[in-house]
Amino acid sequence: MNEKTMRKSRWQTVIFLLIIIVLTYFSSAITAFNLVDGMATIPEAIGWIFSNLIVTQESFDKLPKILAKLNETILMSIAATTIAAVVSLFLGLFGSKTTKVNNFLSVFARFIASVSRNIPVVAWSLILLISFGQNSVTGFLALFVGTIGFLTRAFIESIDEASQSSVEALTATGATYFQIVSKAVIPQCLPQIISWVLFMVETNIRNATLVGILTGTGIGYTFDMYYKTLNYNALALVTLCIIITVIIVDLISNYIRKVIL
Helix, strand or coil: CCHHHHHHHHHHHHHHHHHHHHHHHHHHHHHCCCHHHHHHCHHHHHHHHHHHCCCCHHHHCCHHHHHHHHHHHHHHHHHHHHHHHHHHHHHHHHHCCCCCCCHHHHHHHHHHHHHHHHCCHHHHHHHHHHHHCCCHHHHHHHHHHHHHHHHHHHHHHHHHCCCHHHHHHHHHCCCCHHHHHHHHHHHHHHHHHHHHHHHHHHHHHHHHHHHHHHHCCHHHHHHHHHHHCCCHHHHHHHHHHHHHHHHHHHHHHHHHHHHHC
16 A cells, blocks of 8 residues: 555545544434543442342242243243244345345345334334234234334345355256255355344344333333332342343354354
8 A cells, every 4th residue: 555545545544533523423413412421420320220220039029920921931932033034034035136036126125124124123113012912912012013124124034145056056957936945045144044043033132121121011011110110129120030041042042143154
């Protein structure tokens, strides 16, 4: 890299940093955010956490109910992810340039993915809450719809990256669409597909807590109930259970990814 190119790169970096600083300043001014005041409240907040969010023997008596709700949340997240993965696989095949059936289905699949992905799962929860009320169906559907958007987009990209040589070879032999997909496309993309599904299981277990607060289901409902009744000891136990569950699921999914990739 010559001196002129290096000088240009430095100026680009400086300009980029100045833009970030200016945007940060104006954003803070518009929202009336004071960094100094915010930093000053951190010690007090940490002190409140350690003095109130303490797991006690009394809160441990509620552990069976908490674990039952946590189990409900995990199963709902897995069910929503796996069923959405099946639907997303078909949408991914229709939306991919490699395996699309026609332009209409390709545009339709990408449109579904775009709409579903760009509306947050919290918004889906509120939208579905109006129609289905506070129950587990609403929580399931919110996770299901949100998952379809992400997985469809991920599957489309994975299928697009598949090798064209095997697809062209099977096409030349007169293979049917199903044979091309099952013999050439899916085997190449399967590790990435499984990896994305595992990632969404992790994500949905986290999202299910927030969805449960809104829909009155699972561990989110339990969290919200103890929070509103100011039962911080039980709330600490719920939080601890959620953290441990997420860590365990993350370790398991990471191990599976290492095996299949």
